[in-house]
Amino acid sequence: MLWNLQKARPVWITNLQEDEAEEMESPQSPGQLLNPALAHSVSVASCGNIFSCGAEDGKVRIFRVMGVKCEQELGFKGHTLGVSQVCFLPESYLLLTGGNDGKIMLWDVSSEVEKKQKSPTKPTHRKKTKRAAYTKQSGNTHVPVAGEEEHGKIIPKLSIEHGEKVNWLLSTKIKGYQNILVADQTSCISVYPLKEF
DSSP: OEEETTTTEEEEOOOHHHHHHHHOOSOOOTTOOOOOOOEEEEEEOTTSSEEEEEETTSEEEEEEEETTEEEEEEEEEOOSSOEEEEEEOTTSSEEEEEETTSEEEEEEOHHHHHHHHHOSSOOSSOOEEEEEEEEEOSTTOEEEEEEEEEESOOOOSEEEEOOSOOOEEEEEEETTEEEEEEEOSSSOEEEEEOTTO
């Protein structure tokens, strides 16, 4: 929902369940249970007109506010369970996501957002891009994984196996270095360094 606070009423509403129904190519088979796309978390980029939404279906959706309406720019899936938290890093289009699957991922959506900002028409095909992905092995060391060539698909720049369902996350500087603070279902706050970014 996009609210007009002066008139205390919504000016734009989207239903993630309707978006999900449009994406399905084949009808649901009998006996198959569809988990509806419920919004869990929203984060606004520092530019003020781009926001992300993490949903129960494991997808992240990126929207652009244009006047009194919003348009979905991008949607991608990286978590096997619901996306419980989304958080844009300050002054960038780097997006942190945390999931019910215990994973924390860092996505760079800048090329997709900027591409669509420059071109009002949607492209029919996308260039192949080569991006490096990172995964957390043991301790706090991040080991690069072989770059994958994807056709129009966003891949995470960083993936951390946190192990517990992520209830909250935040990117902040501690002693001059960028870190991720994570709260889960335990009584501890975990801190992961973002040295590469």
